[in-house]
Amino acid sequence: MAFSIVVSAEGMVQPCEQTPSDMLHLSVIDTLPSLQFNVGTVHVFRHGPPDEEAAKVIKEALAKALVPYYPLAGRIKESTQGGQAQVQVACTGEGVWFVQASAHCTLLDVNYVDGDGEPLIPHQDFLPHYPPITLGFDPVVLIKVTQFKCNGFIVGLITHHCVADGLGAAQFLNAVGELARGMQQPSIAPLWCREAIPTPPRLAYSAGDRKLPKLPAFELETGCVDISLDRINQIKQQHLQLTGRTCSTFEIVVASLWICRTRAINFVVDTEVKLMFFANGRRLLNPPLPEGFYGNCVYPLAIKASSGAISRASLSEVVTLLQKAKKRSRKDFSQWIDSGLPDPFAPYIYSNLFISEWNRLGFNQVDYGWGPPLRMIPTQGPKFPVALILALPKPNTGIRLITWSLEGTHLPYFMDEMMKIYHPF
Structure with a gap:
């Protein structure tokens, strides 16, 4: 049996209110070369509402969550100041890339994307694709919601590790969930607070070298x-x-x-x-x-x-x-x-x-x-x-x-x- 996923809508989700247009510094831990990569996760929900309402509810809650989490609606900016490389988050309010899709089967049909060996639908298919290069925007966060015929759904999330670690990404998703359930504000108020991370007098790596070195060809x-x-x-x-x-x-x-x-x-x-x-x-x-x-x-x-x-x-x-x-x-x-x-x-x-x-x-x-x-x-x-x-x-x-x-x-x-x-x- 062939399984397919069809994208029905895509675009930027911006904060639902005006947010600050700050330029925020990242910490020295955020900018470690070994943390300069995107992290993808796939979240499988057995139950959901009918008629692709899950995507609508999550999208509306996301716009609300991006008000207190407004740095995630910006972009990473690299510049040079005083001869030193600087990595910052430009709080532009441009938003999070959001993709809405549907699968013409049930979660049971694909064994809840579980099982031995290769899954019936590759996990990568549930991750959002990147926006067209013509937009000129590289989002910090990308989300894809795929609805199944059983009303279950899958959320695919991509975050840039330099802006949030695993605990931080989960904190953000929990805030979206709370707002989707009708709470007026997240139970945990997000704090940027990167200045609390002490900066050593000398870095063991060049401040301008934020990329992972070329890795061996492990198979x-x-x-x-x-x-x-x-x-x-x-x-x-x-x-x-x-x-x-x-x-x-x-x-x-x-x-x-x-x-x-x-x-x-x-x-x-x-x-x-x-x-x-x-x-x-x-x-x-x-x-x-x-x-x-x-x-x-x-x-x-x-x-x-x-x-x-x-x-x-x-x-x-x-x-x-x-x-x-x-x-x-x-x-x-x-x-x-x-x-x-x-x-x-x-x-x-x-x-x-x-x-x-x-x-x-x-x-x-x-x-x-x-x-x-x-x-x-x-x-x-x-x-x-x-x-x-x-x-x-x-x-x-x-x-x-x-x-x-x-x-x-x-x-x-x-x-x-x-x-x-x-x-x-």
């Missing part, structure tokens, strides 16, 4: 592992009995991923492997950032070890490494800023692995009036080894691990190793 394949809450709790109990200490779901999943990936690749003995994950720095600043801040305030926690040590390690041993790294987070955060914010991903090599936890960002709470999403699907960002931790699609409970961190020859061995841990029987 990374998609891997997906679903992990039940029952199995996670069993492993937590085993760790407690063995060490006398509790551990988190995140620590278990990350430890197993690092061990299994290292074993699958089978690095040359004593190859250095590095694990990196972003921690929320909002509470680590003094004073902490206020509620409502939606910019980037993340920093990389990194753990280095030899490939042989990680391949031979038990889950509990690697969990302990993670816990030690998290305990030194406040100190490491200060040192990272003081040292000029060196690129957290460099060098861009196969032995380095980056992990991001997405199931706590707040996307699963967005409600436009017909209930929260069934699931949220990330689309691949930068082309270096990365893994994302998400929640299993409802009504299941547990974790879905999606990884673009292994080349094709290594992926089957990785899946086998993960199955030994999470599906041993």
